[in-house]
Amino acid sequence: MSAHGTAQPMTARKSSALKGTASVPGDKSISHRSLIFGAMALGETRVTGLLEGQDVLDTAKAMQAFGATVTRHGEGDWSVQGVGVGGFQEPADVIDCGNSGTGVRLIMGTMATTPMTVTFTGDASLRKRPMGRVTDPLALFGTEAYGRKGGRLPMTVVGAAAPKPVRYTLPVASAQVKSAILLAGLNCPGETVVIEKESTRDHSERMLVGFGAKLEVERTNAGSVITLLGQPTLRAQSVAVPRDPSSAAFPVCAALLVEGSDIFVPGVSQNLTRNGLYITLVEMGAEIEFQNPREEGGEPVADLRVRFSGNMKGIEVPPERAPSMIDEYPILSCVAACASGKTVMRGVKELRVKESDRIDAMARGLEACGVTIEEDEDTLIVHGLGAGNVPGGATCATHIDHRIAMSFLVLGLAAKQPISVDDASPIATSFPLFEGLMTGLGADLSHD
Numbered sequence: 348m349s350a351h352g353t354a355q356p357m358t359a360r361k362s363s364a365l366k367g368t369a370s371v372p373g374d375k376s377i378s379h380r381s382l383i384f385g386a387m388a389l390g391e392t393r394v395t396g397l398l399e400g401q402d403v404l405d406t407a408k409a410m411q412a413f414g415a416t417v418t419r420h421g422e423g424d425w426s427v428q429g430v431g432v433g434g435f436q437e438p439a440d441v442i443d444c445g446n447s448g449t450g451v452r453l454i455m456g457t458m459a460t461t462p463m464t465v466t467f468t469g470d471a472s473l474r475k476r477p478m479g480r481v482t483d484p485l486a487l488f489g490t491e492a493y494g495r496k497g498g499r500l501p502m503t504v505v506g507a508a509a510p511k512p513v514r515y516t517l518p519v520a521s522a523q524v525k526s527a528i529l530l531a532g533l534n535c536p537g538e539t540v541v542i543e544k545e546s547t548r549d550h551s552e553r554m555l556v557g558f559g560a561k562l563e564v565e566r567t568n569a570g571s572v573i574t575l576l577g578q579p580t581l582r583a584q585s586v587a588v589p590r591d592p593s594s595a596a597f598p599v600c601a602a603l604l605v606e607g608s609d610i611f612v613p614g615v616s617q618n619l620t621r622n623g624l625y626i627t628l629v630e631m632g633a634e635i636e637f638q639n640p641r642e643e644g645g646e647p648v649a650d651l652r653v654r655f656s657g658n659m660k661g662i663e664v665p666p667e668r669a670p671s672m673i674d675e676y677p678i679l680s681c682v683a684a685c686a687s688g689k690t691v692m693r694g695v696k697e698l699r700v701k702e703s704d705r706i707d708a709m710a711r712g713l714e715a716c717g718v719t720i721e722e723d724e725d726t727l728i729v730h731g732l733g734a735g736n737v738p739g740g741a742t743c744a745t746h747i748d749h750r751i752a753m754s755f756l757v758l759g760l761a762a763k764q765p766i767s768v769d770d771a772s773p774i775a776t777s778f779p780l781f782e783g784l785m786t787g788l789g790a791d792l793s794h795d
């Protein structure tokens with residue numbers, strides 16, 4: 348099944364050394380948030396380095412439907428004329444968030460405490476994903492939601508007219524759920540409190556403070572207690588979106604796997620809530636140098652020099668690291684296939700409710716490529732074959748999931764036989780220039 352009707356198969360073949368600079372696009376999480384917070388602020392927010400992937404474009408369209416003015420001035424250069432907290436107007440039509448769980452869940456939060464009725468939908472992947480994890484805590488504000496069985500989209504959400512502030516402990520480690528509650532708390536009088544036992548990406552907290560909200564984070568034995576004071580005046584900001592560490596993962600891992608490679612990847616986030624993959628790769632024996640550490644767009648970043656690493660070893664990934672690398676397990680499992688020994692990934696059941704069931708998608712695709720795996724509900728174990736030893740020679744199903752598509756294409760650059768994906772079109776949701784960037788480094792990708 349394809350994201351937009353016509354499937355676009357793509358094939359990756361064993362490549363010679365990758366060389367050059369991989370300048371990856373802007374961070375997806377921060378791009379969504381810059382448009383959403385900009386729409387809820389007073390004045391004109393200017394955003395540079397915005398990711399122009401379909402997920403973010405769908406959020407831009409949604410913000411317009413709520414009354415903000417969103418303008419593109421040039422590549423990655425956008426402005427948002429905000430309407431202020433509580434200033435949203437009821438959209439005249441259904442809000443279609445395409446493939447984006449982040450988009451739909453955060454936007455549900457933004458309107459949950461304003462009296463309006465909004466119907467949300469998305470593509471075939473998003474319509475399978477659970478929304479109850481967001482609508483359950485939003486119900487505590489007084490928000491009502493009417494969706495399909497299992498809390499699936501399409502779903503109509505009725506914002507609370509007289510919202511009551513909420514104190515909520517997250518039952519799953521999810522930055523989307525945390526952010527939805529904080530966004531709802533913005534238009535609610537009093538203090539909204541979210542408690543997270545495991546830290547998840549903290550872009551909402553950092554950016555809300557930047558836009559002028561009163562938000563405090565206290566670290567306690569029970570986890571992080573995040574307290575937001577409702578009904579602030581948010582003020583427009585200039586946001587320089589840093590590059591996306593989750594997108595950087597693909598050229599970085601490709602360089603680790605393709606013999607003779609030596610690439611430079613500038614400005615990769617070192618935010619501790621996002622860098623779990625990089626720590627894991629180094630533990631496996633990856634040759635990655637972290638150069639010129641500095642701050643960009645309010646995020647700690649470094650330039651990475653990445654060289655082919657033929658002696659990587661499988662490891663046990665600590666389960667508590669999962670939230671800081673949750674989107675990177677598909678590509679890690681490809682690296683694991685090319686390492687020696689087994690890589691054990693436990694505590695990863697959240698992967699089952701991403702753009703696809705990523706444990707299942709990786710397990711079936713890796714098996715088709717000749718790699719032995721073990722799996723259960725919450726675990727994926729990959730038995731590595733060592734560098735250059737993955738047979739390949741398969742077509743892997745991507746299930747409308749950009750990261751599954753990119754992961755198998757990276758593996759195909761280092762496998763003995765080509766690896767194809769049935770549909771590369773979903774890559775446009777997060778990394779529209781993936782093919783050009785990778786072929787520019789020397790990757791052999793083609794459409795046959």
Ligand code: S3P
Pocket residue numbers: 375376377449520521522523524526548673674697
């Ligand atoms: C995101 C949070 C994560 C991640 C997603 C982006 C965000 O999802 O998988 O790609 O921007 O808040 P969960 O909150 O469901 O873990």
